[in-house]
Amino acid sequence: MTQERVIHLVDDEDAVRRSAGFLLRTSGYKVYTYVSGVEFLADVKRAERGCILLDVRMPVMDGLEVQAELNHRGVTMPVIVLTGHGDINTAVIAMKAGASDFIEKPFEMEVLTQAIEIAFVRLEQGVAANSHRHDAQVRIAALSPRERDVLRGLVAGRPNKVIAHDLDISPRTVEVYRAGLMSKLGVRSLSEALRIAFAAGMAGDIGPVSLQAGDTT
Numbered sequence: 001m002t003q004e005r006v007i008h009l010v011d012d013e014d015a016v017r018r019s020a021g022f023l024l025r026t027s028g029y030k031v032y033t034y035v036s037g038v039e040f041l042a043d044v045k046r047a048e049r050g051c052i053l054l055d056v057r058m059p060v061m062d063g064l065e066v067q068a069e070l071n072h073r074g075v076t077m078p079v080i081v082l083t084g085h086g087d088i089n090t091a092v093i094a095m096k097a098g099a100s101d102f103i104e105k106p107f108e109m110e111v112l113t114q115a116i117e118i119a120f121v122r123l124e125q126g127v128a129a130n131s132h133r134h135d136a137q138v139r140i141a142a143l144s145p146r147e148r149d150v151l152r153g154l155v156a157g158r159p160n161k162v163i164a165h166d167l168d169i170s171p172r173t174v175e176v177y178r179a180g181l182m183s184k185l186g187v188r189s190l191s192e193a194l195r196i197a198f199a200a201g202m203a204g205d206i207g208p209v210s211l212q213a214g215d216t217t
Contacts, residue, residue, distance in 0.1 A: 006050025010034045037066030051119045056083040078119035089157040136199035147181040
């Protein structure tokens, strides 16, 4: 790492702030921690540019509300959303709002640092959300019609069993199509698949997604 990179860790859990903060510092990052989204928003005007690690489940303002306020204020630092619930709806909302990635707790340090490095590339190169639109559309075009149907369901935040009901197929068949589309897109995680879908403009025809607890499979 040629220079110290800044991480803003926003999480109401003391154990997470201490453990993740320590691991990130030993990996060479400069880490600022905040006990709430409210505290971070109060300081963000003076904050050094860096990557924001933002927990979803927090009192007063949850992570999605904090993310919306950051967007409203024009804060362009990349955001990685941390969730312990594996909620597809949460991931979809966060990605639509411009999150660089989402990570499920408990997370492996290698997964987190990889997401952070990608976020810093976006920050340093000033990559716009639609800069890869053409490439994304080409990759989406390689999917079969049914694989695109399943991807649209994922973009809408629907669990596999709801997608199966909508398409009149079995949940197991949805899993097969889901595995196939991720293979064709060359991705290994849902967040990567969603990022490609959004870049290709697939979210345009999807209505707002409600934040509800639900099945993630």
